[in-house]
Amino acid sequence: MEASSFGTLNYIALIVYLGAIMGVGVYFAKRQKSADDYFKAGGRIPGWAAGFSVFATTLSSITFMSIPAKAYTDDWTFLIGQYIAIAILPIVFWFYIPFFRKLNLTSVYEYLERRFDVKMRLFGSISFMLFHIGRIAIVTYLTALALMPFIDMSPLTIVFLIGVLCIIYTFLGGIEGVIWTDVIQGIMLSGAAILIFLVICFNVDGGVTEIFSMSAREGKYFPAEQFRWSWSESTIPVLMIGFFFASLQQFTASQDVVQRYIVTDNIEETKRALITNAKLVACVPIFFFAVGSGLFAYYTQNPQLLPEDFNTGGILPFYVISQMPAGVAGLIIAAIFAASQSSISSSLNSIAACFTSDIYEKISDQPSAEQKLKVGRILTVTAGILGVCASTYLILSNESEIWDAFNSLLGLMGGPMTGLFMLGIFVRKANASSALVGVVSSIATVVCVRYFTDLNFFFYGVVGTLMVVIVGYLTAPLFKNTLSDADKEQLTVGKLAKA
Template sequence: MEIQAFGTLNYVVLVAYLAVIMLVGVYFAKRQKSADDYFKAGGRIPGWAAGISVFATTLSSITFMSIPAKAYTDDWTFLIGQYIAIAILPFVFIYYIPFFRKLNLTSAYEYLEKRFDVRMRLFASISFMLFHVGRIAIITYLTALALMPFVDIDPLMIVFLIGVLCIVYTFMGGIEGVIWTDVIQGIMLSGAAVLIFVMICFNVDGGIFEVFSLSAEENKYFPADKMSWSWTQSTIPVLAIGFFFSSLQQFTASQDVVQRYIVTDSVEETKKALVTNAKLVACIPVFFFAVGAALYAYYTQNPQLLPENFNTGGILPFFVISEMPAGVAGLIIASIFAASQSSISSSLNSISACYASDIYSRFGVEKTAEQNLKVGRIITVIAGTLGVVASTYLIMSNESELWDAFNSLLGLMGGPMTGLFMLGIFVRRANANSAMLGVVAAVAATLWVRASTDLNFFFYGAVGTLTVVIVGYLAAPLFKSNKEEKEIEALSM
């Protein structure tokens, strides 16, 4: 397929976006006086901004492009995941946010040492850091890979524009800079989804009515054959279970989201953040699926516009570059960059928070706030550089399968991490040794299920989480608790 010329005006729009993001980082750099500023923003973030940040953080560029492709080629069943994420929020409000706010944590995994011991804290923190370095590489690589066939920008330049500039503004602005750039990026993502949908509808004969009626005729919403139970297929009940545990992991055990709970000045503002996120999640992803439906209608009416043997996974950037006016196309591509950078910058700052809190400050002599700030910035650069180097290697060697397998194995730690927090908060009798046994059993069970069964991968989170809780509960009487009973009561339900 012939690569489309990106055009001068599109370049101007993209460069303008990148310049604004860099200026935000420069502006907030002057406020970064201590580790508390760098990792908690000194509690200065309003709830609505933290909420937009959570939304932008959890929506990567891969999601931005893959959801329309999913709706174009298949159906809307994955939309259920967005509403599962909303449904768990009351549970998070009641049982998790008070813990994180009361303990005034920098790293979410500090709680695991207070409740259990340092082994649990290190397991969770190191798992998180390794997974997110891999996540940075994968997001950068797949974004470059998705855009390569459609724009005349060198893939290594795409990696530089996404990764290196992200390192720079995260290094300078800390979590405050990250959140306010997330606000810009979240607005761009939302606006781009609505804009694309409206523009496609204007180009479809019959307009919006034809878009939705054609999808209904083709049974592309929630097909009846997806309603049944299955152990191996991604049917709706399986998706509901999978998204429940993945959302639980994200909102209760993942530093990049949990960190947003402590950047506001009160519990009320923190809850406002999650309400804002819920409103966005309830509305904006529907437009991503609607874009896929609109693209399906458009190219059904105009099949000659698609190249022969076209890979429909790139249907969104193909339409943007080939059909949208100059300038508007640049804005949409900038939104794809924004989706990448919002996820990567959050990963960078949360990795540095985990290292500074769980390793650097935890061991050795007591560290000053200035030393923690310096180390946090150094780790931001190191983690970002590792991600950029890894994504560059993947582009040059085309060996994505090996990295995907590695990233998948690290991702299996999400279930055990979620289980540890559930065990600590809800199972009073659990202790450090029973928790350790639960984690070992969960990792072993999840790896065995992955290697030896055909169980759908959406069940992996449930297997990991529930194994930790069940084994941790049953094994507790076998060990003498190394915490005083009153300490455990203070840190559990």
């Protein structure tokens, strides 16, 4: 498979997409007059658009390519995780959304200072920012690495197109531009998955019936052995528990998703956003797994079309470039770019929101709305440049181990962060000191579990979350709680949750 086969029509389709995304950023630039516009969109976002944005944000280009590869080489068991993400929504509706809406937060970590102290706020905010700078680097790097064999571009050019253009339109359009580009990107992702599957159905002898029959014969859906319990392997019970806590972290303690709760006009629109996201999550990922089954059937019938020693991780872009019509292939590669950019742009705006709200406002003397907007834009560029530089380093050094370990270690903070919000909202007698003891105990325990046991990584979030809540609850009586009764009522399950 030669890179030059990408072709002129495909390049035109890709360039048109990139130009359209830039146009969205330019269009919304004129509305960015204050930090409230830049980080909250002035409440102008309809619920359905915010829902598309949540969906596109949580589906990176790596997911776009890895799900079909997973279904191609293994089975559909990871589909379970998508429905677990839907199952947590009642918890989010009843408890978390009222908190974040009523408190009028820019950064979700503001809550941690109100409930505990500034140390907890800085812990949450800085952990989030560092993790997402690493995430930008990893997503950009892996996307460039995956596409490099199939399109006539150097990896550095791919990094530039993904990263630099993403910085520009996020800088210009703020969260409003990010969300509306996410809508475009979400539609492209969904449409691409459906289109690829339909094309494969026409190319496989026996069509859709043969695709699903072959997968059933080969045990590529939910094999019986995957229903067993295991402490070290990713079986279905482990996946269900792990995805529950991972989804809880994403929807209750991660700025990039929680920020979508405050961009709508009212709480009903916010709930509509999550319902829209749930509908998309319920339907679209099935097509990604079906694409993997379709590719398995197609290349089982046509093994001569696969190069020797082919890396099946790139099976989706390989099929797109080699079998899809010219122009259409370009649009689908553009969808892979879209998946990458939707995740990165959300990270950029969220990092800027956290820094501006959690750090700049703390050290500055009552900055104006214009000053906060300026700082937010500077941070958008700074975070983007750091991510692009890190991606460039990974490409030039051809070594990802250090950054993978860094990103993985920071990812372990998700459990403690989820537990910290749980402790604050549901345990009234918890206080700043008990929260600190809980977080330190949680981090130490998770690090020990990771390096000294063979416990499956899906349990890390479970251990991290429960340790904060349990230790924070047990040690609370040892320390003085400085919150007034009125603050406890406002900042825990009580009036706010019922409002």
